[in-house]
Amino acid sequence: MNLEAEALTGGFAQPVFNAQDIFRMVMDGMARPGTLKQVAVDIDPPAPLGRAAGALALTLCDQDTPVWLSAGIARSAVPGWLAFHTGAPQTREKAEARFAFGEVGLALSSFGLFATGSQEYPDRSATLVLEISNLETGSPLTLTGPGIAGSTVVRPQGLPESFLRLWAENRTLFPRGIDVVLAAGSDFLCLPRTTKITVKEN
Amino acid sequence: MYVAVKGGEAAIANAHRLLADRRRGDRSLPAITIDQIVAQLALAVDRVMAEASLYDRELAALAIAQARGDMIEAIFILRAYRTTLPRLGTSEPLDTAAMQIERRISATYKDLPGGQLLGPTFDYTHRLLDPALLADAPVDEPLRRAADTGPVTRVSEILREEGLIEPDGELPPDHVTADLTREPLDFPMTRDLRLQALARGDEGFLLALGYSTQRGYGRTHPFAGEIRIGEVEVELDVPELGFAVSLGRIQVTECQMVNQFHGSAKAPPQFTRGYGLVFGQSERKAMAVALVDRALRAEELGEDIVAPAQDEEFVISHSDNVQATGFVEHLKLPHYVDFQAELDLVRRMRREFEEARRASINPEAPREAAE
Amino acid sequence: MIPDVSQDNGLATYNFAYLDEQTKRMIRRAILKAIAIPGYQVPFASREMPMPYGWGTGGVQVTAAILGPDDVLKVIDQGADDTTNAVSIRAFFQKVANVAVTTRTVDATIIQTRHRIPEEKLSAGQVLVYQVPIPEPLRFLEPRETETRKMHALEEYGLMHVKLYEDIARNGHIATTYAYPVKVHRRYVMDPSPTPKFDNPKMHMSPALQLFGAGREKRIYAVPPFTDVVSLDFEDHPFAIQHFDKPCALCGADHVYLDEVILDDKGGRMFVCSDTDYCEDRRAHGHAGEMLAKEAAE
Known part of the structure; x- marks a missing residue:
């Protein structure tokens, strides 16, 4: 399929109900950090955008949300697909983005360039949707914080090396900070800024 | 035995049925x-369109009929419809200099290019009840003249040529027109947002505030530079076409107040402006908006903020009649859970008060058990 | 099954759950940020709803933005499913979203409420949507939004403590009985909406997600499940909830919030559960309070 045709297909078949369905998964995912969610809605975003990340974009992005795309995604058919299906403006400035999409293997040196909101308006901050290899076979991480009864364990595989350090820094900014969605194909889990991540012993 | 109150559903249905009957009246x-x-x-329709921020005469008229003539109710119905409409784009700024003028007056010049046009005004009518309307007596056709061609210079332009009035506010080229029906409100506001809030604000509230500035609560020394209807x-700019296409014509009322200003640390002595623009024919509203707009520029022009009309957060937070009527009228809703909590507290405090009083009358007596 | 709710008469049509999709996205984004920052009030571009401001438009917008065809909705006002405004809001969602409705707390996936939290313990997966009139807990101490926003930013809540302490100095105890302020996740002071303080402990570590919508004031805030919610108090004057001297006259329930019902004009009165579903359920299971027992004996 050529780039243009790819951009016009693969959206929601039933935009109203599909978006509601996906949103409820994201809402529950943010309310219960670390919970594994699976997107069953049949959409087909162009590579390298995964199905879960694509579904999130269709659900939450529009004219009012500038979107930042990592280099690999920006070079693909994704920009056309996003523009056609969501109308979201694309920006090269991380600070302007309300949503950011990163591809597998993205090197992250800092979260600091994404908007973290201000002390008065901590909600004016970015949500980063980060594609990784999978959510099941990585080394175990323990999550604690609001939304979690006691603690929970997740196993993301292929997190950027710097991720845990950047996340710890992100938490010190509270109430400012970014929120993260880890996506892998059809699966995703949410990490709101309140979630504490520690490497699980043994 | 006591049965918890039931039948809310039937009561509501019956109330709606009765309301429909009263609306229709004598069959x-x-x-x-x-x-x-x-x-x-038409002027009722205009007010509903203006305060609902939706230019559609038919729907506004439908809302008025449905609301039995209750204007705030009609505004509310139309707004609740407007809010569900998708936003397709932002029009180009209206060019009111190119207006097809029906009425245009200036209080600052005896005569001026384009002339003074009274138009369809109540101004010099004598307010005597007219029994001719009862008999539906024939009404004469209005006199017509050939339409003027070409734009009619605004009074503000005439003053500006002399350099005596502040320039029109220039917005940066990348400024996106604010829209309080799409963006959460945030103080202090930009002037475009404030003007939008005023344009859909309650006519009575803004009239009273404008009036208060004339009576000394935040004086602005206004002259009605020009009112045009x-x-x-x-026009909507369509990037794909590369030019703006016309969406149609709308009727508006524009008021430019010219305000004398002695200057401050922030601005030199000059005439300043207060601006009002509303849908339809509504001079009272446009003038009130222009007065309040100027009063609300106090901060920008370095004036002392001493009066309610100069207080942006106060004015804008209370100018919306749909919000105001909702919250005032919500006191009709049941509050018995909260009232129970307060009953309990007042009973307890009364008990403590009586105990304390008794103890002070007879300090020797042993304290009685409270209950 | 996709419910067909559009009514096309050529003049005015409405979307599923009334709101247009762009508005839903805006509200949904606000809800996600609200969950990520527990207790913080997210400004949102509240829409005019087809019911008056102050009558639950915030709650209705939140519910409309999250509601789907598989949900089961319960609406209560003052704890009751059959108060007129609860009936009206429930009917609204039946009309615009063709959604299943219930009065049973356990069967509901979404519960929209005004002024009460159900007595039944909520479970994971349920969402409690509160209708909020004045979301700002500091508003009656400082009327200006610009000022209260600064106080939240700086975590400067001294004014609130001073107010509560003045109560104690004047009355010997804190004289706030409803809308009693809480601190969420040890950071933001939050207004729990005008629920009686009796309900405050239910917010703490609840398995359900709690969302708050203030339509006229244009704010959305949230308490995620399993989150710290602590009522403000002082060491020497700890927070305490209301206690009723008698159990419910109909179902005999203890430790529930009661409504006072006037029976005659000679001072006769009885106290019954404010949560009508809870009360009916107990009676169906054979519990009888003083009033029912008396009638059975007659």
């Missing part, structure tokens, strides 16, 4: 048509 009279409301209650073209 032996013909029902009023939407066309009649549009044609004969007429039709203007609404």
